[in-house]
Amino acid sequence: MNAVTPVLEVDELVRHFTTKDFLGREVHRVRAVDGVSFTVAPGETLGLVGESGSGKSTTGRLVLRLDDPTEGRIRFEGQDITHLNAAQLLAVRRKMQVVFQDPFSSLNPRMRVGDAVAEPLKSHRILKTAAERHERVAQLFQRVGLDPRFAERFPHQFSGGQRQRIGIARALAVSPRLIVADEPITALDVSIQAQIVNLFMDLQQELGMAYLFIAHDLAMVRFLCHRVAVMLRGRIVEMATTEQLFAHPRHPYTQALISAMPIPDPDRELARQRIFYEAVTPPREARLAEVEKGHWVLA
Amino acid sequence: MAPLLQVKDLTVRFDTADGTVQAVSGVSYDLAPGETLAVVGESGSGKSVHVLAMLGLIPKPPGRIAGGQALFEGRDLLAMSERELRSLRGGAIGMIFQDPMSALNPVLSVGYQITESLRTHMKLSKKAAMARAVELLDLVGISEPQRRVVHYPHQFSGGMRQRAMIAIGIACEPRLLIADEPTTALDVTVQAQILDLVRRLRKQLGMAMIWITHDMGVVAGIADTVQVMYGGRVQERGPARQVFRDTRSAYTWGLLQSLPDHDAPPSAGVASARRLVQIPGYPPDMMNPPPGDPFAPRNPFATERCHSEVPPLVQAPGASPGHMVAAWYDLRTARAGAAA
Known part of the structure; x- marks a missing residue:
């Protein structure tokens, strides 16, 4: 893989939310994040996209240690931070910051x-x-x-x-060395979004920090991110460089997402061919496989 | 053909402790039967408020209609009693809002909420209304409508709730459907399905629509006519293709320019110096709006007159008939000058 130590390494991260009855027996389990692995290199922007409820924001919260994973491991600049206590986290938080939607x-x-x-x-x-x-x-x-x-x-x-x-x-x-940005432009007026996206790009160029950019606006993700991971129901179904992902999406869900991006041009928007995909929960035994260098698809 | 809706010089104010918000100022337009009008703008542009004001849905006070008329089939909505308005809303005028979770009543079944308007407006019996509700759920693409009709909103997914909202909106076969950012909270795949659905229904039912949005991509896919609002005023209005292809307002142009290019190679990142074209500055404070064209302080092409005098909405010179712009500058010559 990479000779440089990634700023962030997430390994088989799992977060389940369970509800229990009065005897403490589990009655319901939501697999919000269900085995997610990725890395972010220094100075890199990884986009995390997916529909609401796909687990992308929960993943962001786990990375920031604002929530504790059920299983899995999080490394920050090589250091395992999965189980650090609040005092130990203080030093990490200096290097890992967050920008929220609102x-x-x-x-x-x-x-x-x-x-x-x-x-x-x-x-x-x-x-x-x-x-x-x-x-x-x-x-x-x-x-x-x-x-x-x-x-x-x-x-x-x-x-x-x-x-x-x-x-x-x-x-x-x-x-910081990493900023987790959770839908940072979603709530902004359209005439302001470009300003903030440009600011993110300028700051990275100048200061070299990495971004984990959580978003659902694919056009902005395509513009801003080096690599993109697509989440569906708690799993990453596809991960690739932005070029690979948008030019040759392999997973049917990614294909459906990209084909649904609205185009701000009446002639092209009305002629757009859409690909339909009835979302199904990926089978638990499915694993990401590398189909070409740096392009991973859940299979 | 007589217009279905004629808005004349509509002006809306909100009186607050800190001052008066000039939410909508002198908005006028006609909507033909069967026409789809997309109203584009950002928060504070007046795009939603002017419609809510017409329907009697703004709180008064602090809200206040400071002037104008809104003639629906010749009758002024602004002069109607609450009772008359109530008989129109959900009847001849259907509505869909952004957040179905807050618009739907959580303790009533979806079917009941659809039948409510059928029974009030169309005087259907309970049984006939329920049968019609099932039909409507089927029409908006909810599978197993027989089973679903007795379900409660929390048992529906976000996309299904928005479909249910649409079923309520069209239940009484309205002549006008008003949709306020109905797909904004949805994911792109669901948004695309809802847009397909609305396009199909529009054809089947022949209804006119006012579609309020900030998304130019959605506008491109649905509008016959586009109306761009900023600072409580209409900046530009015209046939959709013309507004996109032969843009005349600097604000519309700025909005279109600021979107990521669909054809440019993806992934700019650090290596490239590529940036989005941004509109400088911030939206105006509507308690204290600029004296002239509200967009003037952010408009690189603004002339002196733009800063002092509000431009009227008039036919754009050399543009298709009905393509209107409110501007003292001429965007075509200004852009050519800037490029030279």
Whole structure:
């Protein structure tokens, strides 16, 4: 495989949610994530796509250790972080940050946004004095395209696009090696989405961090990601470079997804040929097989 | 042919403690029987609010109709009593909303919710209404409708719930179906199925539609006419192909430009310097909108007049009849000038 240590290695990750009756007997089991393996190389963007309920967001939460896996292993820069406790995780969290879909819900409404961005700098004891932090926050604001004077304001004084910039500034504060971005543009206005996608690309080019980009907008994924993994009912059904995946999708579900992408052109949209696929849960014994170099299909 | 719906100078305001939100300003258009109009815009553009206001579905206060008319088959919706409106909604005017989970009543069976409007509006007996509900579920592509009709919303998947919503929306064979972002929460494969379904139903039932969306791909697949809104005003309106091919509003053009190119080689990533074309700036604060064209502060082609005076919606020079634009600039010459 790769000589470079991946920034993230996920191995046979499983997360089941069970409901039990009053005697503690299991009555129902949801296999949200059911044996998922992938790696993310330094500086790489891996897109994780799939319909709602496919397990892509749960996978993101497991990687961030916001949720505990039922089985499987997560390595971050070679270190097994699957069972680290909260104190041990602190050092990892410095290098692994998150950007959520709704930046508003992740910002404290009563905290000035500058303080929100400075918080990780303080809690990780990266910058000790308030003056140093203030200066760094100003730099970060500038970097994400916000007026540094806005640091004194409160979250409700910003538009959705500006709040997402604040969310990105906060994630960048600690200079992470990996950012897990969970549908970061879905809630934004169309006229703002391109700005944020460009910002993600510019920052990666400049700072070299990797992204795990969880999304359902295939056109944006195609544009932004180096590689793409397609999830269906808790499993990865196909994983390949973006070129391979979009030019030669092999799994019928991937083919159906790509053929369903709406094209913003009336003549082409109305002439579009769709491929139908009645989604079925992949058999448990199915395994990803490499059909060509770097192109994996569940079989 | 007489228009089914005539909107004349519709203006909607919201009075809040912090000030007045200028949600919709002077919106006018005609909708012909059987026509599908896609209303495109982002949050705060007025695309949803103007329709909700027509149907009497905005809370008053803080909402307020500050002016205008909305004539449905010649009768002004804005002058109707709540009782008259209620007899139209779900009857001659069907509605589908974005989130079926919140629009459907969780404690009533899907079948009951379909029969409710059939019994109220079409005065069907309980038995006849139930038989019709089964037919409708079948029509919207829900398999085993006999069994499904007694199920509750939580027993349906997201796609099935949206189909059930459509069944309720079309139950009384409306002459106008209003759909507010009905596929936004769905996955692309389900979205494609719902669009197929709606195209088929439109043909079968001959109804007109107002389809509210922010997705230009969906617009391309469904609209006869496109109306692009921004800052509570109509920026551009015309036959769908013309709006896509011969775009006249800088905002429409910016939206189309900012989408990833469907033909460009995929995966840009770090190695390439390829970027999306972005519209600079942020949407306006509708409590304090710009004095002129609401898009002017973000429009690289804006003239001085754009900043001070609101442009009227008029026939675009040299464009197909009915292709209207609200602009003091001429996008064709401005783009040619920028390219030179």
